[in-house]
Amino acid sequence: xxxxxxxxxxxxxxxxxxxxxxxxxxxxxxxxxxxxxxxxxxxxxxxxxxxxxxxxxxxxxxxxxxxxxxxxxxxxxxxxxxxxxxxxxxxxxxxxxxxxxxxxxxxxxxxxxxxxxxxxxxxxxxxxxxxxxxxxxxxxxxxxxxxxxxxxxxxxxxxxxxxxxxxxxxxxxxxxxxxxxxxxxxxxxxxxxxxxxxxxxxxxxxxxxxxxxxxxxxxxxxxxxxxxxxxxxxxxxxxxxxxxxxxxxxxxxxxxxxxxxxxxxxxxxxxxxxxxxxxxxxxxxxxxxxxx
Amino acid sequence: xxxxxxxxxxxxxxxxxxxxxxxxxxxxxxxxxxxxxxxxxxxxxxxxxxxxxxxxxxxxxxxxxxxxxxxxxxxxxxxxxxxxxxxxxxxxxxxxxxxxxxxxxxxxxxxxxxxxxxxxxxxxxxxxxxxxxxxxxxxxxxxxxxxxxxxxxxxxxxxxxxxxxxxxxxxxxxxxxxxxxxxxxxxxxxxxxxxxxxxxxxxxxxxxxxxxxxxxxxxxxxxxxxxxxxxxxxxxxxxxxxxxxxxxxxxxxxxxxxxxxxxxxxxxxxxxxxxxxxxxxxxxxxxxxxxx
Numbered sequence: 001x002x003x004x005x006x007x008x009x010x011x012x013x014x015x016x017x018x019x020x021x022x023x024x025x026x027x028x029x030x031x032x033x034x035x036x037x038x039x040x041x042x043x044x045x046x047x048x049x050x051x052x053x054x055x056x057x058x059x060x061x062x063x064x065x066x067x068x069x070x071x072x073x074x075x076x077x078x079x080x081x082x083x084x085x086x087x088x089x090x091x092x093x094x095x096x097x098x099x100x101x102x103x104x105x106x107x108x109x110x111x112x113x114x115x116x117x118x119x120x121x122x123x124x125x126x127x128x129x130x131x132x133x134x135x136x137x138x139x140x141x142x143x144x145x146x147x148x149x150x151x152x153x154x155x156x157x158x159x160x161x162x163x164x165x166x167x168x169x170x171x172x173x174x175x176x177x178x179x180x181x182x183x184x185x186x187x188x189x190x191x192x193x194x195x196x197x198x199x200x201x202x203x204x205x206x207x208x209x210x211x212x213x214x215x216x217x218x219x220x221x222x223x224x225x226x227x228x229x230x231x232x233x234x235x236x237x238x239x240x241x242x243x244x245x246x247x248x249x250x251x252x253x254x255x256x257x258x259x260x261x262x263x264x265x266x267x268x269x270x271x272x273x274x275x276x277x278x279x280x281x282x283x284x285x286x287x288x289x290x291x292x
Numbered sequence: 293x294x295x296x297x298x299x300x301x302x303x304x305x306x307x308x309x310x311x312x313x314x315x316x317x318x319x320x321x322x323x324x325x326x327x328x329x330x331x332x333x334x335x336x337x338x339x340x341x342x343x344x345x346x347x348x349x350x351x352x353x354x355x356x357x358x359x360x361x362x363x364x365x366x367x368x369x370x371x372x373x374x375x376x377x378x379x380x381x382x383x384x385x386x387x388x389x390x391x392x393x394x395x396x397x398x399x400x401x402x403x404x405x406x407x408x409x410x411x412x413x414x415x416x417x418x419x420x421x422x423x424x425x426x427x428x429x430x431x432x433x434x435x436x437x438x439x440x441x442x443x444x445x446x447x448x449x450x451x452x453x454x455x456x457x458x459x460x461x462x463x464x465x466x467x468x469x470x471x472x473x474x475x476x477x478x479x480x481x482x483x484x485x486x487x488x489x490x491x492x493x494x495x496x497x498x499x500x501x502x503x504x505x506x507x508x509x510x511x512x513x514x515x516x517x518x519x520x521x522x523x524x525x526x527x528x529x530x531x532x533x534x535x536x537x538x539x540x541x542x543x544x545x546x547x548x549x550x551x552x553x554x555x556x557x558x559x560x561x562x563x564x565x566x567x568x569x570x571x572x573x574x575x576x577x578x579x580x581x582x583x584x
Contacts, residue, residue, distance in 0.1 A: 110497070111491070112501075114504060115507070116500075159497055162500045169462055169465030174454070176454075201527075203527070204454050204495070205451055205452065206406075212407040212452075235493075235496060
């Protein structure tokens with residue numbers, strides 16, 4: 001079968017054996033925002049045509065491709081949900097050259113009744129479930145970071161933090177960005193930002209401190225972006241309160257490494273999952289649907 | 293004398309009698325960012341020339357005009373400081389048609405040693421000191437909101453929150469803004485945002501909720517911006533912890549009214565000062581310098 005993790009800004013396809021082994025992979029920046037005029041069938045065919053020509057006939061999609069801005073809008077399943085629930089809710093997608101199904105997203109509500117949604121992350125979490133041993137805490141850092149509590153092999157609840165997108169907006173749209181230079185993350189400056197977040201609940205005040213520390217020569221233009229990143233990730237980690245639970249980090253290695261650093265500084269423990277959780281999740285959901 | 297509150301984006305001049313009465317006023321959008329090539333002397337002459345022609349010979353400036361990006365860089369005085377300290381530190385500015393002096397800014401440090409700065413707000417606070425009766429809490433909402441503790445007629449300490457600038461950046465630079473329409477503040481949606489901030493320390497999570505509430509039809513495009521404003525101001529007010537102290541709000545009336553609403557919802561008490569605090573402050577500082 002073919003599994004595709006099709007997000008807003010990236011397209012990652014895997015050719016998968018029946019036992020889940022990855023036989024081939026393909027990664028492009030052709031996320032759903034970069035497919036003109038909603039021609040998703042054409043885009044898919046262009047990307048996986050060679051595998052179809054070699055006889056693949058089943059394609060399982062996950063991610064924002066199932067959103068209102070995507071190809072077909074798949075439902076949100078309420079938590080708790082795991083591979084079995086997702087397998088029972090696969091949505092068909094019209095496509096000539098193969099049978100295409102879509103993994104549903106998940107929804108939840110926090111204590112205030114505010115809705116929560118994810119699309120794509122549920123599949124990655126399912127793929128990391130074995131490492132999680134069925135229970136624990138998963139974190140998927142990104143523009144909209146997800147923290148999910150896993151219980152009895154299912155996603156029991158989750159919360160989203162806008163940290164990544166807030167970082168980008170604060171950097172490009174406020175006076176803070178005027179004193180920042182591009183470059184690799186400065187670990188010491190990042191750590192200082194994380195430490196500052198220990199003054200819990202004062203994020204809006206700490207943001208102004210990025211400016212004054214620069215103004216008084218205590219953060220260089222090179223360090224400022226790393227400090228801001230540490231501030232935001234630190235506040236996120238402290239709000240998510242991972243104390244006592246090992247956090248399984250799922251996603252791109254460089255960002256996961258920063259999160260691991262912040263979690264350790266906040267007194268938690270983190271382990272990094274490999275970057276193929278999506279492929280494993282797609283395979284496990286297909287297997288649960290007896291469709292692999 | 294002539295008093296000028298010359299900020300980043302606005303220029304407000306007052307013709308003042310020796311007893312502080314406002315004899316005339318002039319307000320333009322000619323903030324320091326809108327004075328080309330640093331020609332501040334020309335800009336000042338163009339704005340207050342008629343008053344100089346009528347015999348005024350003393351001009352006192354406050355605000356960002358005294359910053360590195362301004363005309364002459366005035367120092368920051370450390371807290372605590374009041375009218376007397378400011379009067380003793382007026383900085384001369386070269387100008388042919390009158391004697392021009394600049395009010396210094398103030399600096400402070402929070403518990404972590406992170407520096408704090410203000411320029412212009414110190415003059416407004418001095419102007420509101422009488423209403424404060426020498427003790428209490430002043431809040432000057434804006435892009436960089438200032439909360440100042442007043443003791444024995446001086447500014448004892450202050451903290452800055454980036455709430456206003458964060459609002460603008462989140463609105464223009466994230467997915468949240470795509471579901472927002474311009475319009476007057478919706479009080480009920482603003483109140484919902486303030487109430488949400490009661491879940492202290494979870495701002496980054498609450499920001500994502502702006503999106504999901506919109507996605508699920510529980511915030512209209514018209515309400516979303518007001519809700520986001522309530523969230524940010526609510527988190528700021530709770531971090532500033534005004535409990536037990538009356539907050540004296542200094543600034544533009546519509547924004548001050550929103551802050552008063554948020555402070556009341558958080559269990560505090562607020563009173564609005566009039567918008568002429570800057571004029572009164574300039575007059576009081578000049579009087580303290582025996583220069584009016």
